[in-house]
Every structure is written in C-alpha cells, then in structure tokens.
Amino acid sequence: QVQLVESGGGLVQPGGSLRLSCAASTDIRSINIMGWYRQAPGKRRETVATISNGGTANYVVAVKGRFTISRDNANNTVNLQMNSLKPEDTAVYYCNAKTGYSEYWGQGTQVTVSS
Numbered sequence: 001q002v003q004l005v006e007s008g009g010g011l012v013q014p015g016g017s018l019r020l021s022c023a024a025s026t027d028i029r030s031i032n033i034m035g036w037y038r039q040a041p042g043k044r045r046e047t048v049a050t051i052s053n054g055g056t057a058n059y060v061v062a063v064k065g066r067f068t069i070s071r072d073n074a075n076n077t078v079n080l081q082m083n084s085l086k087p088e089d090t091a092v093y094y095c096n097a098k099t100g101y102s103e104y105w106g107q108g109t110q111v112t113v114s115s
Helices: none
Strands: 004-007 010-012 018-024 033-039 046-052 057-059 067-072 077-082 091-098 103-105 109-113
Touching: 004 091, 018 033, 018 091, 018 109, 033 067, 033 077, 046 067, 046 077, 057 067
Parallel strands: 010 109
Antiparallel strands: 004 018, 018 077, 033 046, 033 091, 046 057, 067 077, 091 103, 091 109
C-alpha cells in the first residue's frame, strides 16, 4: 500500500507560479511511474505530466513548456513546477503512482488561477 499526500495548491493570479509536491509513504524508486492528473469541474480527469523511475517525463500538450515534473528520490517526493499559469489550469490536481501491480491516488489539492 502506498500513501500519497499532495501539498502546494492555492490561489494564484494568471501568469503566476505554483509548486505542487507529492510525498509518498514508500521508496519512490520502487514505483514505475509517478504523475500528476487534474480534474476541472464538469470535466473528466486528465493526465498533466508523468515521470518514470528512469527520469523520462511526458506532458500533455496544454502544459508543455510551462510545467516541469521532477522526482526527488532522497525525499520520496514528486514535484510539479507550474509557471505561466492560466485560468484554464484551474482544477483539483491529483498525484498518482503506478507500480507493476497497483495504482494509487492522493486526495488532491485545489489550484485556482484567477484575478
């Protein structure tokens, strides 16, 4: 069982930045893929960014060049640096972990981009 706890959400103005962190209860080197997903009101949950335990990162087109996902193996965390935020980035952001057998989700953290 892997527990994931997100932090770092909040209210930010358009063009601003936020850094989300996801703390895992286990050694993340044992987790194949970790990622961030988001769900806006009335919309389906979508992938934002993923990173493999080898460090390969992938991003949805809408956030490429603005968001950066990274793994901190020493602290068992995965971070999402979000720059140049837009109102359409407003959503609940969820951390996700995929092992060879199971999938785990955090409780989510709200990100609101508004002036």
